[in-house]
Structures are given as C-alpha cells and as structure tokens.
Amino acid sequence: MTVAWRDAPPLAPQDLSSDRSETLDPEDWKALRTQGHRMLDDMFDHVAGVRARPVWQPIPPETRARFRGALPQAPTDLGDVYREFADHIAPYTTGNIHPGFMGWVHGGGNAVGMLAEMLAAGLNANCGGRDHVPIEVERQIVQWTRQMFGFPDTASGLFVTGTSMANLMAVLVARATRLGPSVRQHGLSDCGARLTAYTSVATHGCIAQAMDLAGFGTDALRRIPVDHCHRIDVAVLRAQIAADRVAGFEPFLVVGSAGTVDIGAIDDLAALHDVCRDEDIWLHVDGAYGALGILSAEIAPRLAGIESADSIGFDFHKWGQVPYDAGFLLVRDGEQHRATFAASAAYLRRETRGLAAGSPWPCDYGPDLSRGFRALKTWFTLKTYGTDKLGAVISRTCELARYMEAKVAAEPRLELLAPVQLNIVCFRYRAEDADAVNADIVAALHESGIAAPSTTTLDGRIAIRAAIVNHRTDRRDIDALLSAVLEFGACETAARIER
Ligand SMILES: *Cc1c(COP(=O)(O)O)cnc(C)c1O
Numbered sequence: 001m002t003v004a005w006r007d008a009p010p011l012a013p014q015d016l017s018s019d020r021s022e023t024l025d026p027e028d029w030k031a032l033r034t035q036g037h038r039m040l041d042d043m044f045d046h047v048a049g050v051r052a053r054p055v056w057q058p059i060p061p062e063t064r065a066r067f068r069g070a071l072p073q074a075p076t077d078l079g080d081v082y083r084e085f086a087d088h089i090a091p092y093t094t095g096n097i098h099p100g101f102m103g104w105v106h107g108g109g110n111a112v113g114m115l116a117e118m119l120a121a122g123l124n125a126n127c128g129g130r131d132h133v134p135i136e137v138e139r140q141i142v143q144w145t146r147q148m149f150g151f152p153d154t155a156s157g158l159f160v161t162g163t164s165m166a167n168l169m170a171v172l173v174a175r176a177t178r179l180g181p182s183v184r185q186h187g188l189s190d191c192g193a194r195l196t197a198y199t200s201v202a203t204h205g206c207i208a209q210a211m212d213l214a215g216f217g218t219d220a221l222r223r224i225p226v227d228h229c230h231r232i233d234v235a236v237l238r239a240q241i242a243a244d245r246v247a248g249f250e251p252f253l254v255v256g257s258a259g260t261v262d263i264g265a266i267d268d269l270a271a272l273h274d275v276c277r278d279e280d281i282w283l284h285v286d287g288a289y290g291a292l293g294i295l296s297a298e299i300a301p302r303l304a305g306i307e308s309a310d311s312i313g314f315d316f317h318k319w320g321q322v323p324y325d326a327g328f329l330l331v332r333d334g335e336q337h338r339a340t341f342a343a344s345a346a347y348l349r350r351e352t353r354g355l356a357a358g359s360p361w362p363c364d365y366g367p368d369l370s371r372g373f374r375a376l377k378t379w380f381t382l383k384t385y386g387t388d389k390l391g392a393v394i395s396r397t398c399e400l401a402r403y404m405e406a407k408v409a410a411e412p413r414l415e416l417l418a419p420v421q422l423n424i425v426c427f428r429y430r431a432e433d434a435d436a437v438n439a440d441i442v443a444a445l446h447e448s449g450i451a452a453p454s455t456t457t458l459d460g461r462i463a464i465r466a467a468i469v470n471h472r473t474d475r476r477d478i479d480a481l482l483s484a485v486l487e488f489g490a491c492e493t494a495a496r497i498e499r
Pocket residue numbers: 105161162163164165204206259260261286287288289315327
C-alpha cells in the first residue's frame with residue numbers, strides 16, 4: 001500500500017517527544033508555520049513590487065561589515081535572523097529579477113520556480129542516484145530536452161550548475177570518446193598532447209578554461225576568426241584543421257556558439273556539422289543562453305543544425321527563466337557520456353529492487369555524487385507555463401532588442417556598435433574619450449538604480465551592452481535606460497570639460 005504525503009497519519013505526540021533536545025525540528029510548529037507564511041508573503045511582495053525599487057544599490061559599509069561576524073555558537077531567534085535577511089540581504093542583490101536589469105546574461109527567475117525550490121528543499125532529495133521519483137522527474141526533463149532538440153532516445157542529459165560545467169563535461173566526453181575510456185586511468189600521455197580543439201574568438205571564456213581543466217592546456221584551443229556578424233568563419237576553420245593535421249596534430253573537437261556572449265551571434269551550426277562529419281570531429285554547441293531559442297518559432301530556424309550536434313550545453317536559468325542554478329548537458333550518445341564518468345564503488349552498489357535499484361543513476365553521468373533537485377523547479381516552470389509561453393517570452397526579448405536598436409539608430413547622440421541578432425544591443429554614447437565616458441555612464445546607471453546594462457569591448461571600443469533576458473522587461477525599461485544614458489552622457493561630458 002502506498003501512502004500519500006499529506007495523508008500520513010500523524011505520530012502520537014509521545015512518539016515525537018522522546019528526546020527533544022537534539023533535533024533541529026521546532027518544539028512549536030505553529031510558530032514556525034506563522035513565520036514561514038510571513039516569509040512567503042514578503043517574498044511575493046518583493047517580486048510583485050520589484051519595479052518600484054532600484055535595480056541595484058551600492059552596499060553600505062555597515063551592511064557589508066555585518067557579514068564579517070563571528071561563527072554563531074549560540075542560537076538566535078528565527079524572527080531576528082529573518083529580519084536581518086529582510087533588512088540587509090534582500091535589498092542588496094544583483095537585481096536580475098528587476099525588469100531594468102540588462103547586464104551580462106542573467107535570467108529573471110519566476111515565482112512558480114521559487115515555490116518549487118521551497119518544495120524541493122522540503123523533500124531534501126539527493127538526486128545522485130537510487131530509486132525515487134525525483135530522479136524520474138529529472139529523466140522526464142532529459143526526455144523533454146531530447147524532444148526540444150531532436151535528439152534520439154539514446155541521448156543522455158544531466159542537470160549541472162551551469163553551462164561552464166556542462167561545457168567542461170562535454171570536453172571530457174569528447175576526450176574519452178577520442179582516446180578511449182582508458183584515458184581515465186592513464187591520463188593524456190603522448191597521443192593526448194596532440195589533440196586540438198576549435199572555436200571562434202567570440203566564444204565564451206569557459207571553453208578555454210575547460211581545455212585547461214581537461215588537461216590539454218589553452219594552447220590546444222584554436223581560436224578561429226569571425227565574420228562581420230560574429231559567426232565563426234567556417235572556411236578558416238577548415239583550413240586550420242587541415243594545417244593542423246599536416247603539422248601532426250589531431251583535431252578532436254569543435255565548439256560552436258548558439259548565442260555568443262558579446263552580441264548573441266549564432267554560428268552556422270549546420271555548416272559546423274558538415275565540417276565535423278567530414279573530419280570525424282566531436283561537435284559541441286555552447287548554447288548557454290541561446291539554445292532555448294529553439295522554443296521560439298522565430299529563432300528556431302536560426303539554430304538549424306543543432307539537432308545534429310554531439311552535445312549541447314545550456315542553461316534553464318537564463319532565457320528559460322528558471323531560478324538559479326539550472327544548467328544542463330545533453331549528449332547524443334548516452335553510452336559515451338556514461339563511459340566518461342561512471343565508476344564503481346562498493347558503497348554505491350546497484351540492486352534490482354529496493355532503494356538501490358534504478359541504475360544507471362545521474363552520478364554515472366558527471367562528477368557530482370550528491371546532487372540537489374534542480375529538476376523540480378524546471379519541471380514546474382515548463383509545466384505551469386508551457387513551452388509556447390516560454391518561447392513567446394524569448395521572442396519578445398528579441399523584439400524589445402529591435403525596438404531598442406531602432407531608437408539608438410534614430411538618436412544622433414548614440415551609435416550602434418554591432419548588428420542586433422537576438423536580444424543583445426551594443427551601442428554607445430558619442431563623445432571624445434568615448435571609452436571612459438561610456439564606462440562611467442554604465443557605472444552611473446548602476447548607481448542610479450534606473451537600469452543595469454553591462455559593458456563589453458567590440459573592435460577595441462567599449463560598448464554599453466544591454467542583454468534583454470528578463471520576462472518582466474518591457475518598452476518602459478528600454479526607454480528609461482536610453483534616456484538615462486543620454487542624461488548621464490551629457491553630465492559626464494560636461495564634467496570632463498570642466499576638469
Ligand atoms: C552564461 C554563458 C556561459 C556560462 O554559463 P554559466 O551558466 O554562467 O556557467 C557560457 N557561454 C555562454 C555563451 C554564456 O552566455
């Protein structure tokens with residue numbers, strides 16, 4: 001007979017109270033319940049009223065100093081600890097739930113995902129392995145991602161912290177596939193030292209880091225130039241692979257970008273697939289934020305070819321709006337994926353019945369053994385909103401980027417620095433000493449609390465970079481950012497003339 005969670009008969013009070021002194025459970029659940037409901041209500045208010053507050057505010061020195069305290073040996077009342085959270089933590093976050101946040105590429109999160117995080121923490125599931133439904137939830141998402149990207153049923157997938165980790169793991173799978181699983185015992189040795197990987201100069205820095213961590217060193221990564229739209233130059237890629245072969249190297253990996261971090265460029269993934277098929281090279285796609293564009297009818301065609309990649313790394317916590325963190329790795333050949341990470345240990349013995357059944361386990365597909373229930377907030381988000389709605393949110397961020405692009409183009413004091421391809425707009429205020437002026441404008445914007453774009457460098461010039469990722473952002477936020485740029489730009493320029 002199975003017992004539903006809410007129907008379990010309460011234990012008799014005497015059973016509960018055999019020794020109250022050493023448990024962390026409260027003596028008075030009623031008080032905790034009241035406190036908990038208050039926290040939940042406050043957080044709903046915090047999220048619902050986010051637009052009325054500054055995007056970000058500088059941390060007062062007293063607040064910072066509070067977090068240099070001594071290790072608490074004695075207990076503190078939960079109400080007091082919560083007050084400290086409300087007064088000194090919640091007001092000083094990055095601000096990425098705010099519609100005016102357009103810095104870097106940060107997701108906005110969502111209230112349903114927040115509730116799911118609470119439920120997941122209550123279950124306190126360890127999703128490394130064993131036979132329980134939280135793992136089935138993760139497998140469900142693996143199945144959904146196969147469907148999204150047109151991968152076969154034999155593909156494997158795993159939640160990880162973020163795409164930096166997913167990319168590192170993909171490099172390791174490509175490494176073990178090329179050198180055979182014995183590389184796990186013997187290390188890279190001589191043949192490994194000749195392996196080379198390829199990506200564009202616009203690719204995220206975590207790919208070079210992955211080459212470092214995987215033992216190849218960053219020199220083994222060839223950085224291929226990009227065209228005017230920041231897409232990898234496929235002809236140069238082919239030529240570099242050919243030259244490396246002549247020189248005795250062994251090309252084993254190409255990393256394509258589905259949404260570069262600087263301007264959101266998508267490589268020609270179908271062309272990369274052709275190169276990799278001809279050359280027998282693993283194709284990994286860094287789709288950290290862009291791959292979920294597959295949910296948008298407008299963007300999906302531009303990702304053509306992604307369905308033939310050997311692996312894809314992406315984040316549900318960026319365009320997918322799932323609360324942090326929810327990175328994901330999808331690998332076409334699940335067996336190669338497993339062979340890269342699986343290890344046997346007596347204390348992880350598998351059975352065919354009981355709690356130790358259900359092998360293979362998620363821990364067979366990555367370096368983590370203990371793992372949280374990231375799948376739950378993702379499952380709730382996907383089910384509650386549906387992929388049509390999430391895709392529409394993604395499309396709208398791109399539409400807002402085009403709106404912003406048009407406004408920048410129409411304003412003589414501003415200059416567009418890169419073509420808008422997805423949801424990222426790079427521009428700047430025209431001025432003498434424009435690099436310094438624009439860096440100052442961005443810092444002043446942050447401090448004003450009006451908006452939070454970031455900066456990047458394009459062709460040696462500092463750009464104001466607005467990445468529109470948040471589902472809460474609308475035209476008002478774009479207008480507010482642009483008028484603040486004009487205002488602060490005029491101030492910065494005037495201040496320089498005075499000096
Ligand atoms: C954000 C990002 C990454 C890194 O992903 P994390 O989730 O932050 O680890 C890698 N590549 C691109 C293109 C990104 O936008």
